[in-house]
Each structure stands twice: as structure tokens, then as C-alpha cells.
Amino acid sequence: MKTTKTIFQDGNHKWVAIVRDPEKPNYLIDTNEYLVTYGGKGLLLDPGGAEIFPSVFSALSADFDPTALAGIFASHQDPDVCSSLALWLDFNPAMRCYISWMWSSFVPHFGGNAETFVQIPDEGIDISLDGLSLKAIPAHYLHSSGNFNLYDKVAKVLFSGDVGAALLPPGMDGLFVENFDAHIRHAEGFHKRWMGSNEAKRRWCERVSQMDVDMLCPQHGAIYRGADVQRFISWFDELQVGVISA
Amino acid sequence: MTATSIMTAKTPAAGTDLLQIVHINEEIKRVVGVSVKINIMALNAIFLAKRAGTAALGFGVLSNELRVFSQDLRTCMESLNGLIHACVNQVSIGLKGIRTGRLLSEAARLAPQQPAVARILQDHKREIERRDQQLTILRRQLKGALEDVFQMVELGGVLAKSAKIEAAYGQSFAASLAQVSGEFDGVVEEIRGSLEALRRSAFFTGNRNNWRG
Numbered sequence: 001m002k003t004t005k006t007i008f009q010d011g012n013h014k015w016v017a018i019v020r021d022p023e024k025p026n027y028l029i030d031t032n033e034y035l036v037t038y039g040g041k042g043l044l045l046d047p048g049g050a051e052i053f054p055s056v057f058s059a060l061s062a063d064f065d066p067t068a069l070a071g072i073f074a075s076h077q078d079p080d081v082c083s084s085l086a087l088w089l090d091f092n093p094a095m096r097c098y099i100s101w102m103w104s105s106f107v108p109h110f111g112g113n114a115e116t117f118v119q120i121p122d123e124g125i126d127i128s129l130d131g132l133s134l135k136a137i138p139a140h141y142l143h144s145s146g147n148f149n150l151y152d153k154v155a156k157v158l159f160s161g162d163v164g165a166a167l168l169p170p171g172m173d174g175l176f177v178e179n180f181d182a183h184i185r186h187a188e189g190f191h192k193r194w195m196g197s198n199e200a201k202r203r204w205c206e207r208v209s210q211m212d213v214d215m216l217c218p219q220h221g222a223i224y225r226g227a228d229v230q231r232f233i234s235w236f237d238e239l240q241v242g243v244i245s246a
Numbered sequence: 247m248t249a250t251s252i253m254t255a256k257t258p259a260a261g262t263d264l265l266q267i268v269h270i271n272e273e274i275k276r277v278v279g280v281s282v283k284i285n286i287m288a289l290n291a292i293f294l295a296k297r298a299g300t301a302a303l304g305f306g307v308l309s310n311e312l313r314v315f316s317q318d319l320r321t322c323m324e325s326l327n328g329l330i331h332a333c334v335n336q337v338s339i340g341l342k343g344i345r346t347g348r349l350l351s352e353a354a355r356l357a358p359q360q361p362a363v364a365r366i367l368q369d370h371k372r373e374i375e376r377r378d379q380q381l382t383i384l385r386r387q388l389k390g391a392l393e394d395v396f397q398m399v400e401l402g403g404v405l406a407k408s409a410k411i412e413a414a415y416g417q418s419f420a421a422s423l424a425q426v427s428g429e430f431d432g433v434v435e436e437i438r439g440s441l442e443a444l445r446r447s448a449f450f451t452g453n454r455n456n457w458r459g
């Protein structure tokens with residue numbers, strides 16, 4: 001089963017990371033899910049694949065009533081991001097799924113209907129969680145062509161989806177990046193191969209470097225905090241992406 | 247038996263159902279193919295009877311009847327497509343439901359403190375039972391439709407046998423008429439064989455009503 005770690009708390013405003021399932025079979029990529037709660041409501045970010053639903057569900061429900069989930073934010077359309085959608089909707093059929101307009105007719109293959117999806121336009125939107133304003137920040141082509149991050153300016157937390165993702169070797173499973181140089185080696189190949197546009201990457205770096213971010217939370221690997229956030233942005237800015245040797 | 251083991255135990259049955267439907271569909275396509283063959287054979291037999299003149303009047307009438315039979319048979323077999331499609335649909339939904347059931351059961355096991363999971367698992371089971379009942383109805387309808395075809399083929403068999411008898415009165419054409427009527431008999435038997443195989447399909451005969459527990 002996965003474990004939950006509260007990474008930010010101010011009263012009932014919380015960010016909870018749902019991470020690291022020792023029982024997860026190796027053929028499934030490891031993912032981090034995040035729950036933002038405010039005023040008794042919750043928004044689940046990149047809820048994960050159908051196969052890990054039991055593990056995410058049980059970890060989440062230990063802290064939070066899953067029927068109080070108001071919505072799901074899906075950074076993009078990948079199966080490791082949102083193929084569990086139908087199962088979450090079983091718990092709350094009225095729940096909304098925020099996703100790029102590009103994927104709003106693709107992701108219903110995982111579940112949901114016409115009422116489920118809130119299409120995010122390319123420039124992003126504000127999502128209100130019981131009055132807490134969360135911003136969908138454009139991160140197109142990083143890696144998906146219709147891709148968003150989610151920013152909470154009160155908590156100063158940026159959920160970055162696949163940006164900042166690292167495929168960590170066994171044993172290196174800390175929740176936070178502790179040694180940037182050692183960590184980033186496990187992110188380099190992924191970013192070079194998965195991220196499709198140097199131009200989009202440059203714009204993302206510009207945008208995010210102007211934001212006040214204490215924690216950058218990727219969907220895979222460890223969380224960057226403090227000075228490592230800017231370190232990551234600079235590293236990413238320098239990296240040539242869209243590279244394939246074949 | 248736990249909810250999890252019930253859900254997992256069901257997997258092979260639903261998968262087998264889908265495979266059996268595929269076999270049924272292939273057999274239906276075979277019968278449609280043979281019915282086209284009878285149509286062509288009957289056309290040739292009609293021309294042969296015309297050439298034989300008064301000696302093959304009865305044979306000509308029977309050939310006409312066999313032609314009508316082949317067309318009816320084809321229409322009837324093709325009309326089964328809708329039922330087959332509905333069965334595939336139900337079984338596919340069932341297969342998806344098994345996966346959902348497995349994941350919900352696992353969630354219920356890991357989060358026993360959540361009453362919502364047990365409730366949703368119950369709803370899910372009820373939905374699966376409803377789907378099961380629909381599949382049982384479709385199974386019965388398909389079986390009934392195949393029995394109707396079987397009756398039709400019995401009639402085709404009688405026509406082919408009568409054509410064999412009529413061929414004997416064909417004087418100088420008797421040998422060629424006998425050959426044609428023998429071929430009729432052969433293809434009708436072929437259809438009968440296919441229908442017998444369909445009747446025996448485990449999709450109908452197995453104790454399938456409780457394939458989802």
C-alpha cells in the first residue's frame with residue numbers, strides 16, 4: 001500500500017503526497033499522486049493508473065473521505081495519469097475532471113461522460129477548490145502536447161506533472177531531493193527523450209522562474225524544494241530536449 | 247470465498263464466452279457461405295431440368311424450392327448478426343466489470359474502514375447480475391433463432407431427398423440429375439453439421455448462469 005506524507009499544511013489547507021508502494025509490481029511505472037484539501041473539499045492531482053487504484057484509494061482514504069473529492073486534475077492524457085478515472089467516478093459520479101481541451105474526448109475512453117470533463121484552454125484557467133484558487137499553468141509539449149501544471153500560490157507549491165520526473169533506482173526512494181547532482185542524473189534521459197520542444201521548455205522555464213515556488217512536485221521521483229527548485233529550472237533551461245539517437 | 251476470489255475466479259469464464267461467440271460467428275459465416283453455394287447449384291439444376299424437359303418437371307420444381315430455401319437461409323443467418331453483436335457487447339462489458347470488481351475488492355480489502363467501498367462494490371455486483379440476466383436472455387434468443395434455422399434446414403433436407411427421388415425419373419438425364427441432387431444432399435448435410443456444432447456450443451450448454459458468482 002502507498003503512504004501519505006503531508007508536505008504542506010495551514011489549517012485545513014493541505015498538500016498530501018501519496019507515494020511509494022512497496023508491493024507495486026515492477027512492470028508498472030512508479031507514480032506520485034497529490035491531494036490538495038481545503039475547507040473539507042479535495043482535489044486529486046494525477047490520480048494514477050487503474051492498477052494502482054486500490055493502493056492510492058486506501059492510502060488517501062486513511063486521511064480523507066474519498067466521497068468529499070470535488071475533482072480530479074489530470075496534467076495530461078497518459079494511462080499512468082488517469083486510467084483510474086472510472087473507479088474514482090464510482091465514488092462520486094458528480095466529480096469533475098480538469099484536463100486540456102485536447103484530451104477531453106480521448107480520456108472518456110478511461111471513464112466519465114460529457115458532464116465529467118472541464119476542458120482547460122491552452123492558456124490555462126483558475127480552479128476554485130471551495131474558494132482556494134489553484135492555477136492550471138500551461139506546460140504544453142512537456143511532454144504531452146496538451147499539458148498543464150497546477151500552482152497553489154498560497155502554499156507556493158507547483159505540481160509539475162512529468163516535468164522534473166526522475167526514474168529512481170531501487171533504494172533511492174526519499175520523498176525529497178537531497179543531493180541535486182546525484183538526483184538529476186536519473187532525470188536527464190527522461191527529459192531528453194520525453195520532452196518534445198526546446199521552445200516550449202524555454203517558455204516554461206521563463207514562466208516558472210517568475211513564480212514563487214517552494215516545492216516543485218513531479219508525478220515521478222522526488223520533490224524539489226527550496227534552492228533545488230531554481231536549480232532544476234536552470235538545469236532544464238540548459239538541457240537540449242527532443243533528442244533521440246535512433 | 248472472499249469478494250476478491252469470486253471476482254478473480256470469474257475471469258476465465260467471461261473470456262471463454264467471448265471465444266465461444268467468435269466460434270459461433272465463424273460457423274454462422276460458414277453456413278452463409280454454403281447457402282450461397284446452394285443458390286448457385288439450384289440455378290444450375292433449374293437449367294438442367296429445363297433441358298431435360300417433361301422428364302424433369304418435378305426436379306425443376308424442387309430446384310426452385312431449394313433456391314428459395316438457400317435465400318431464406320442466408321437472410322435468416324445474417325439476421326443473427328444483431329444478436330451476436332449484442333452478446334459480444336454484453337460479454338465485453340462483463341469483462342470490463344470483472345477488472346473493476348477486482349480493483350474495487352482490492353480497495354475494500356486495503357481500506358476496510360471505508361463504508362463507501364463496500365456500498366460501491368455491492369452496486370457493482372448488482373449491475374453485473376443485471377448484465378448477467380441480459381446475457382442469459384440473449385443466449386436464449388440466439389439459441390431459439392438457431393432452432394428456427396434448424397427447422398428450416400430439416401425442410402431443405404427433405405427437398406434434397408425428394409430431388410434425389412425425382413432424378414430417377416429423368417430418363418437420359420437421370421445420371422446428371424442424380425449427381426446434382428446428391429450434391430444438394432451433401433451441402434444440406436454440411437449445414438446440418440454446422441448447426442449441430444452450434445447447438446453443442448458450450449455457450450448454450452454449459453452451466454453459464456453463474457459465471458459471475
Ligand SMILES: [Fe+2]
Binds near residue numbers: 078143162
Ligand atoms: Fe506522461
Ligand SMILES: [Fe+2]
Binds near residue numbers: 078081161219220
Ligand atoms: Fe507520467
